[in-house]
Amino acid sequence: MPEDHLKLDHISLAYDTPEGLLPVVNDLSLTLQKGYIGCLLGASGCGKTTVLRSIAGFEPLRAGKIFLSETLLSEPGYQVEPQHRNVGMMFQDYALFPHLNIEKNVGFGLQHKNRHERRDRVMDMLELVGLTDIASRFPHELSGGQQQRVALARALAPEPELLLLDEPFSNLDVDTRERLAFEVRDILQATGHTALLVTHNQAEAFAIADRIGVMEKGNIVQWDSPYGLHHNPVSTFVADFIRREALMAQRAQAYLRGEGS
Template sequence: MTPVLRLEGVSHQFDGIRVVDDLTLDIAPGEVLCLLGPSGCGKTTALRIAAGLEPLQTGRVLMGNTEVAGPGLQTPPEERGIGLVFQDYALFPHLNVLDNVAFGLSVFTKSVRREKALTELRRVGMDSAADKFPHELSGGQQQRVALARALAPNPRIILLDEPYSGLDSALRAQVRDDVLHLLKESGAATLMVTHDPEEAMFMADRIAVMRDGRIVQEGSPHSLYCYPNSAFVAGFFGEVNAFTGPVKDGHVATPVGPAAVEDLAEGTQATVIVRPEGLRVTTLQAGQSDYAALVMESRLLGRSSLVHLHVQSGENGSTKEWHFHSRMPGIFLPDAGTRLRIELDPGQIFVFPAQED
C-alpha cells in the first residue's frame, strides 16, 4: 500500500544545530501517527517540513507517489492536499466561524462553499455558532472550528501540532475523543505532534518516539509501553523507579528485589526500570524483614493510589536510603509510618545497559 505521506532521509538545521537527523517516516491511508517526544526533539520541525511551512534542506517528501519536496523542488502548502490544525488554532479573527471554515474552498461557488462549510460545522457540532467570531468561542469550540476548516477541502492528510495543549484536562479528554472519531470517519491520514504520552496512546494507531532529531522507537502504543527498547522510552511513558547495578548470576540486585536479566553479560552495569504499578505492596507478616518499606505518604489519584515508600538497604557496613513510588489500584491509603512488604511484578520491569542513557 502506497503511503499517503512519506518523509525520506530528512535532516534540518537551525544556525548550524541539527534538529532533525536523517528522519524517515511513512503514514498509511486512514492511519493516525503521533510524533512523540520532549520539547526541542525536532517533532514540530518535521511536521512543518511535511506541511511545506519549512523549506526542505535534505531528503525528500512524498504525497502518495508524488514528490512535493526534494532537491530543487518545494511545492507550496496550499498545493499539497493537506489540512492543518495549529496549537493556537490560527482562526482568522475578522471572519466569522462559517467564513473561517469556507476560507479554503475558493474553487467552489459561494453557495457551495457555504453548504460545505455548514456540513463540516455540523460534523463537529458547531453549526449553531456559524455567525459568531473566534473571540466569542471557548478554546474547545475554537479547536472544533479549526478541525472543521482543516477537513472541509477533503484533504488526504491532516497535520495536528499539539492541538489540545490549550485546553483544561476535562475538556481535553472530551475534545480528543470527538476529534479521534471525526478523523477516523474522514478517512484522512493523520500526523499529530505531541509531548504528552497519554495523548499519543489515546489518539495513535502508531507512535514514533523522537529524541535529539531521531526516531528512537516506533510501533503501536501497546508495543512501546510494554516493550520499550531503552530507559528513555520506558521513562517517557510515565514515572518510573530507576536503579543501577552490575549483572551477577543473571540478575541485578535492587533494594526491592532481584531483577532478572536475559541478554546482558556478567558484570555489565545495568539500569533497572520499574514502573510504580510494578511495585506492589502487601502487609508485612510477622517475622518478615526482607524487602520491607516504610510508608512516607499516601495519596488518592482517582482510579489509583500513589504510595511514597522509604527503603534502607546496604552491605559491607554501609547503608543507602531510597525513595520509591508504588501505584496501587483503587483506594489504598496506608498511614505514614506503616511498614509494608514490596513485591515486584516481572511484567513491569525493564533492564537496559546503563551507559545507553
C-alpha cells in the same frame, strides 16, 4: 494493510542561526498508512514541530525526501509550495480569523467554490464537529474547545489529503482536552483522513494514535503501535520515557484526588 500514504525518507533539517548551522532533525524516516493517525511524541526541543513544518512545506530539507501518495513533495533544492500540497493544518492557538464569523472562517479555503457549494460544505463540516448552531457567531464568543472544533472543520473543509496537528489541545483544560482528543480521533476515523499529530503529552498520543514515534534529539527511536511501545520498547530510553510519563500521570491523578503531593 492500508496503502502507504505519507513517507519521510531519511530526512534531515537544520536552521541557519547567527551562531552557525543548527542541525535539528537527523536522518529521520517514517511511513504512515492511509487513514491512520500518527503521532510524534517527545520532549520539548527534540524537533517535532520542525518535522511537521517540513511536511507542510515551510522548511527546506538538507537531505532525504518527503512523499505524499507517492508524489514527491520535498527534497534538497526542490519544494512543492505549501498551498499546492493539499495538506491541512491545525495548531494549538486555534488561528481563527477574529474578524470573520464561524461560517466565513470554515469557508476560508473554499474560495474556488461558488456560494452555494461553499455554504453546503461549511454546513457539512460544522455538522461533523457538532457546531451547526453557531455558524453566525464570532471566534471570541466561543469556548476554547469550540474554537478548536471550528479549526478542525476549517482544516478539513478543502478535503486535504493529510492533516497536520501541532499540539492542538494544549491550550485547553484537562477535561476538554481529553474529550476533544477522543472526538477528533472519532471524526478522523469516520472521515478516513490520514493525520500526523505532534505532542509531548503521552496520554494524548495513546488516546488518539494508531502509530506513535518516540523522538529523541532529532530522530525517531521507535515508530510503533501504542501496544508495541508499551510491551516491546526497543531501548531503555523508550522504556524509561513511557514509564516516567505514566508515573507522572499517576502522581498527578493521586494529587488531584488529594492523596499526596
